[in-house]
Amino acid sequence: MPQWRQGLTKSLHKTRSMPESRYFQLATVDASGVPFCRTVVFRGITDENELVVISDTRSDKYNQLGQNSNAQVCWYFSKTREQYRFSCLATIITANQDISFVKQHWDKLSDAGKKQFLWGEPGTPRNDGTALQIEGSFDEVPPHFCVILLSIEKVDFLNLRGNPQNREWHQKDANGNWVSQSLIP
Template sequence: MNDPDRPSAHSGQPSLPPWRPLLRAARQQEGRSPAARWLQLASVAADGTPRVRTLVARGWAGPAQLDLLTDGRSAKAAELQAQPAVEVCWLLPKARRQFRLRGRVAELEPERRRREENRHWLALRPAGRALWGWPQPGAARESDALFPAELADDSPIPASFLLLRLEIERAELLDLRDHPHRRSLWRLEQGWREEPLNP
């Protein structure tokens, strides 16, 4: 996974937004805790009601492009196709920091999508792939439904394997370590310039 932690030495490559190293440091403080990878994704359904789900961060595709994976048969997939605006809340309790990342689910050109999904599929462990061998999420559970514990390395990518690439446009940090708490905002449209806010 392309996970640049420093500005690239190559000319023409965009540098990291200033909030990225802060997020990385906070995640490192979590160690092997699930909090280092689990985040909440908020979206809006077609009927205008809110939705929030917990997903696993799968890495960075660019300075402000976060990759997540989901099941394309889920209600979430259809909702995000209709309304791609999202916000992620990433609470890192050991670091006592909360990051909120707002943006959109990116439209990827089909060949690039296939290539990126293949890369993610191959990076998963057999137990991690198993979720895509289960029956449709949210459907009524049948008594004879199969829920494999693993999908082997040579298993083909299921049609339901879906990459969600979030293009972050706004990042907010709430730092709970000090009194008073510190809160900062960075916006892509402002060149990622830090804006201190009241907590």
């Protein structure tokens, strides 16, 4: 396991009672290079060092990652005062591509979580005064539900504890082995 991932495992453990530590910021760029950033929920990390996020193929982030798979994650753990900045390459798995994989993630959601995907087209105008209707069923994966896998390629870690603070850079060498370097913060 790479050194940075051992650190991330510890950060997650130390902050396990804090729901806000399961949110991170995900930045993407659109076709003209304009950046967009939003908060998403951490759903896990694979053995291949991919962060797992669930999302919607009707969202801007889906279109942006389809045009440019480069993404950056910024994740701050306030309790331990640690920031991880992950440079990632995104792969999106849709229900069309791998229904059993996508369904595993759909089935883990609470009904309240599933509802987020059943209120109609995100980002389109909403009529004032009318309640949103659920379209579809909790038992079936909606066609627009997707899983984003963010493969971590480079890591810029900063720990604010200590004087001076501790900053580390991690990236893979030509053979794919992770190498680490301490940096002046």
